[in-house]
Amino acid sequence: MIYYGRQSINQDDIDAVVSVLKSPMITQGEMTARFEQAICEYAGAKYAVACSHGTAALHLACLSLGVGEGDIVWTVPNTFVASANCALYCGASIDFVDIDASTFNISIVLLEKKLVDAEKQGRLPKVLIPVHFAGSPCAMDEIGRLAHQYGFRIIEDASHALGASFNDRKIGACEFSDVVTFSFHPVKSITTGEGGMLVANDKSIADKARLLANHGITRNPELMSKENPEPWYYEQIALGYNYRMTDFQAALGLSQVKRLDAFIEQRTAIAEMYRQQLRGLPLTFQQVQLSVKSSWHLFVVLLNTYDPGKKAYLFELARSSGFSLNCHYRPVYLHQHYCSDGFSAGYCPNSEGYFERVLSLPIFSELDSDLVNKLCAVFRSVFD
Ligand SMILES: *Cc1c(COP(=O)(O)O)cnc(C)c1O
Numbered sequence: 157m158i159y160y161g162r163q164s165i166n167q168d169d170i171d172a173v174v175s176v177l178k179s180p181m182i183t184q185g186e187m188t189a190r191f192e193q194a195i196c197e198y199a200g201a202k203y204a205v206a207c208s209h210g211t212a213a214l215h216l217a218c219l220s221l222g223v224g225e226g227d228i229v230w231t232v233p234n235t236f237v238a239s240a241n242c243a244l245y246c247g248a249s250i251d252f253v254d255i256d257a258s259t260f261n262i263s264i265v266l267l268e269k270k271l272v273d274a275e276k277q278g279r280l281p282k283v284l285i286p287v288h289f290a291g292s293p294c295a296m297d298e299i300g301r302l303a304h305q306y307g308f309r310i311i312e313d314a315s316h317a318l319g320a321s322f323n324d325r326k327i328g329a330c331e332f333s334d335v336v337t338f339s340f341h342p343v344k345s346i347t348t349g350e351g352g353m354l355v356a357n358d359k360s361i362a363d364k365a366r367l368l369a370n371h372g373i374t375r376n377p378e379l380m381s382k383e384n385p386e387p388w389y390y391e392q393i394a395l396g397y398n399y400r401m402t403d404f405q406a407a408l409g410l411s412q413v414k415r416l417d418a419f420i421e422q423r424t425a426i427a428e429m430y431r432q433q434l435r436g437l438p439l440t441f442q443q444v445q446l447s448v449k450s451s452w453h454l455f456v457v458l459l460n461t462y463d464p465g466k467k468a469y470l471f472e473l474a475r476s477s478g479f480s481l482n483c484h485y486r487p488v489y490l491h492q493h494y495c496s497d498g499f500s501a502g503y504c505p506n507s508e509g510y511f512e513r514v515l516s517l518p519i520f521s522e523l524d525s526d527l528v529n530k531l532c533a534v535f536r537s538v539f540d
Contacts, residue, residue: 157475157478157479157480158162158478158479158480158518158523158527159518160343160454160480160481160482160516160518160520161342161343161344161453161454161518161519161520162342162343162421162516162522162523163342163343163347163514163520164415164521164522165347165408166520168411169408169411169412169493170409171408171411172407172408172410173302173404173408173411173412175189175407176404176406176407177402177404178181180405182402182404183400183402183403184403184493185272185402185403186402187207187403187404187406187407187410188364188400188401188406189411190410190473191206191348191353191406191407191409191413192204192205192206192400193355193474194409194410194413195338195353195355195409195413196330196355196535198326198328198413198416199305199318199326199327199328199329199336199355200215200325200326200328200329201328201329201330201336201355201356201357202355202356202357202359202362203354203355203356203357203358203359203361203362204353204354204362205353205354205355205362205365205366205369206351206352206400206401206406206409207350207351207352207353207354207365207369207399207400208350208351208352208375208398208399208400209243209339209340209341209351209400209431209524210238210315210337210338210339210340210341210344210352211339211348211352211378212352212369212399212470213240213280213337213338213339213352213353213354214238214239214242214285214311214313214337214352215242215243215245215246215370215399216365216368216399217242217281217311217335217337217365217396218242218243218245218246218248218311219246219364219365219368220335220354220356220364220365220368221283221309221311221334221335221361222282222362222462223243223246223248223282223283224247224248225246225247225248226244226247227243227246227249227281227283228249228250228251228279228280228281228282228284229242229248229249229251229281229282229283229284229285229306230242230250230251230252230270230281230283230284230285231243231250231252231253231284231285231286231287231313231488232252232253232254232261232262232286232287232507233252233254233485233487233489233490233503233504233507233508234254234255234260234287234289234291234484234485234487234507234510234511235287235289235485235488236315236485237286237314237488237491238313238315239285239313239488240285240363240488240489240494241250243283243285245429247390248282248372248500250494250497250504251281252487252488252499252504252507253266253267253284253371254266254488254503254504254505254506254507255289255504255506255507256403256506257509257510258440258442258443258504259289259292259294259442259443259444259445260264260289260290260292260456261288261289261292261293261294261295262286262287262294262295262299263280264295264298264299264302265504266506267299267302270300271302271305271306273293275306280306280307280308281308282304282308282309282345283308283309283310283311284299284308284309284310284311285296285310285312285313285317286299286310286312286313286328287312287313287315288312288314288316288317288320289316289442289454290316290442290450290453290454290455290484291316291317291319291320291345291423291446291450291451291452291453292317292320292442292444292445292448292450293317293320293321293327293445293450293514294312294323294330294520295445296312296332296333296380297322297323297332299332299333300331300332300333303332309334309483310332310333310334310335311333311334311335311336311337311446312327312330312333312335312336312337313337314327314328314336314337314338315337315338315339315341315344315352315453316344316451316453316454317338317345317450317451317453318338318344318345318346318416318451319345319417319419319420319446319449320420320449320450320451320471321449322447323447323448328355329337330355330356330357330497334356334358334361335354335355335356335361335365336354336355336356337352337353337354337355338347338352338353338355339352340352340353340405340409340412341521342409343453344453345419345420345451345453346409346413346416346419347408347411347412348405348406348409348412348417349400349405349408349480350402350405350407351401351405351409357485367393367394367396368394368396368397368399369396369397369398369399369400370396370398370399371392371396371397371398372392372394372395372396373390373391373393373394373396374390374391374392374393375390377392379391380393380538385439390455391473392526402412403406409482418438418521419450419521421521422521423451423519423520423521424450424452425453426452426455426519426520426523426525426528427450427452427455427475427519429456429525429528429529429532430455430517430519430532433528433529433532434457434532434535434536437535437536437539438456438459438460438461438539439457439459439460439535440457440458440460440513441456441457441458442456444515449525452519453519454484454519455483455516455517455518455519456484456515456516456517457513457514457515457516457517458510458513458514458515459513460513461510461513462509462512464511465511466538467512467513467515469538470513470534470535470538471515473534473537473538474531474534477530477534478529479517479518479527479531479534480512480518481515481516481517481518482515482516483511483514483515483516484516485503485511486511487503487507487508487511489503489504490508505512517531520529
């Protein structure tokens with residue numbers, strides 16, 4: 157069965173991991189810092205903090221911006237639940253801005269409208285978490301302008317978008333945002349098994365995230381209450397977590413970064429094949445703005461008309477041909493946990509209408525072009 161995403165591991169990756177496993181330090185050695193440095197250089201950020209998964213990166217990002225009880229965080233419904241859960245972990249409340257019906261990313265028009273209303277009600281968000289859906293960057297310049305006007309901070313959930321760029325600058329440069337988070341789950345641009353990272357250009361944000369990723373423990377005498385501490389002395393100065401990445405994971409990540417651009421090229425070629433071969437069918441593709449380059453984490457198509465029977469039929473036919481399709485994403489607030497928080501159907505109509513019609517097709521660097529052809533033939537057979 158072909159699933160929507162999958163890692164690509166070569167002998168260099170395996171050798172890199174094995175060499176760390178044979179070394180004295182399999183965690184908290186030097187590999188994590190080297191991997192952080194590599195991502196900083198790739199993305200054009202000043203500081204990076206590796207952590208145990210992308211969800212941890214989002215949680216740390218919220219904490220380092222001071223998100224807590226009484227605060228409001230906004231994100232989009234068309235995302236993985238972690239983009240919203242991170243705010244709840246901090247005791248903040250979450251709200252959702254609907255997506256644009258053609259880019260499937262946050263709608264700038266609806267964001268602005270919601271900000272106007274929120275300002276009147278004194279309920280402006282502290283943080284907005286835009287998600288670069290499928291690897292296609294959001295209109296960050298517009299979001300940055302609104303952040304300036306309304307005084308909120310920005311965490312880019314770039315779990316899909318390592319390797320993507322906006323106006324010729326890599327996602328991760330933090331040009332319009334405070335923090336950018338990545339995930340290295342095996343379906344993402346590069347993998348460390350589980351793993352994540354946040355990047356920032358503000359040192360105090362990165363320092364806080366690093367402290368909290370390591371139990372809130374410091375060995376920096378400047379931060380301690382004790383004067384002239386002994387060399388073995390350390391202090392816990394905040395309530396943190398163990399969100400560290402191990403060194404053999406970091407070694408895998410460091411090895412994978414070398415192939416990141418090649419991975420994105422392969423994904424881009426597959427997306428192009430799908431677009432060519434499905435052209436003319438009653439399907440809508442994601443509109444990718446001219447100013448951006450997508451990392452093609454997902455390739456989604458929408459049935460032009462809402463037809464649950466047809467969607468189910470396509471899903472089953474693909475399945476019997478060896479392809480397991482997905483629907484990314486069910487609007488977060490429709491999940492049971494969020495419904496009990498007071499959200500209900502009808503809240504974000506674009507996201508709901510999108511979800512009814514969407515199917516995501518397999519896309520990953522090693523996906524064979526014969527398989528792309530085969531799946532496209534299945535689609536054509538349904539519509540011809
Ligand atoms: C994968 C993903 C995450 C979470 O990453 P993990 O590494 O699995 O914790 C968060 N947000 C989005 C949009 C994702 O796709």
